[in-house]
Amino acid sequence: MDILNELPPDQFREVDDLLAFVSIYDDRRRTKAFLRLLRRHRRAIRGGVCVEAGCGFGIFSEAMANMGARKVYAVEQNPILARIARKRLASYANVEVVEEAIQQFRPPEPVDVLVHDFFGQLLYDEDLWALDHLRFQPQLVLPSQAELAYGVVDSRDYVDESVTPDVLAGLKGALVSGLFEEKGGELRGVAVSWNYPTGLSTGPVDIRDRPGDLLVFGLRILDNGETVCEAARCPNWSYVWTPRAGDRFLLRFVPDVFGSKCLFEWLE
Numbered sequence: 001m002d003i004l005n006e007l008p009p010d011q012f013r014e015v016d017d018l019l020a021f022v023s024i025y026d027d028r029r030r031t032k033a034f035l036r037l038l039r040r041h042r043r044a045i046r047g048g049v050c051v052e053a054g055c056g057f058g059i060f061s062e063a064m065a066n067m068g069a070r071k072v073y074a075v076e077q078n079p080i081l082a083r084i085a086r087k088r089l090a091s092y093a094n095v096e097v098v099e100e101a102i103q104q105f106r107p108p109e110p111v112d113v114l115v116h117d118f119f120g121q122l123l124y125d126e127d128l129w130a131l132d133h134l135r136f137q138p139q140l141v142l143p144s145q146a147e148l149a150y151g152v153v154d155s156r157d158y159v160d161e162s163v164t165p166d167v168l169a170g171l172k173g174a175l176v177s178g179l180f181e182e183k184g185g186e187l188r189g190v191a192v193s194w195n196y197p198t199g200l201s202t203g204p205v206d207i208r209d210r211p212g213d214l215l216v217f218g219l220r221i222l223d224n225g226e227t228v229c230e231a232a233r234c235p236n237w238s239y240v241w242t243p244r245a246g247d248r249f250l251l252r253f254v255p256d257v258f259g260s261k262c263l264f265e266w267l268e
């Protein structure tokens, strides 16, 4: 979904964000996987003070209220989404929608559980940065772990009539999502990882021993070491591809106006 007419910059950003985030609700597997995760932690939620960071429509805030949370703060920075969440959650006396960036939010009481989906296709390229800069410390963050897995494959198994070898060569240095259909079994190592409260861990990755001319990345979201959701199985996140141009690469993330953006380079 793209906005095709000229709008004032602030309105453009709000509507563009809105469209980007409502499209996650097309991914039913993601929503079901997160609801399963909440149910797995229902003992911590029941009677607890809960926060949904970036509540969108407020589905997980509603679920936590229904699981018996004593109080739910549904924090959302996009005013259009905050309005939608307020409407959805109006009948819950113990749910408060807070229209604010989560990194500015100061809850008036200690927080037991925080749930979020701030994962980008390259793990840290959406808004996980905000969770590493909170002004409070939740007892439990759900999900608390994720990794950006990678693999090296042979492009001859993937190129087709539109993405030909010449087109692929033209993409050198660019990380492109959804370029090819994933076949399964591509991902063999971990390039970047994140957990709460330690934060992001990234460094040079050496693929000298891995044959293949096409590098592929896929997000994996975890809880207590078990997979909650992963790229390809949950369509909200697709695999990200780039032609190989060396034996060592590095992914870095730098703060942007909202969240952080990814810098990618081949080291040699």
Ligand SMILES: C[S@@+](CC[C@H](N)C(=O)[O-])C[C@H]1O[C@@H](n2cnc3c(N)ncnc32)[C@H](O)[C@@H]1O
Pocket (backbone or CB within 6 Å): 017, 021, 024, 052, 053, 054, 055, 056, 057, 058, 059, 060, 075, 076, 077, 078, 081, 100, 101, 102, 103, 116, 117, 118, 127, 130
């Ligand atoms: C991927 S959506 C997830 C929505 C909802 N939590 C869910 O999983 O169904 C991310 C939401 O977080 C909001 N958001 C992103 N960064 C935020 C921040 N720093 N503070 C508050 N809200 C944020 C976005 O506007 C969007 O509604």
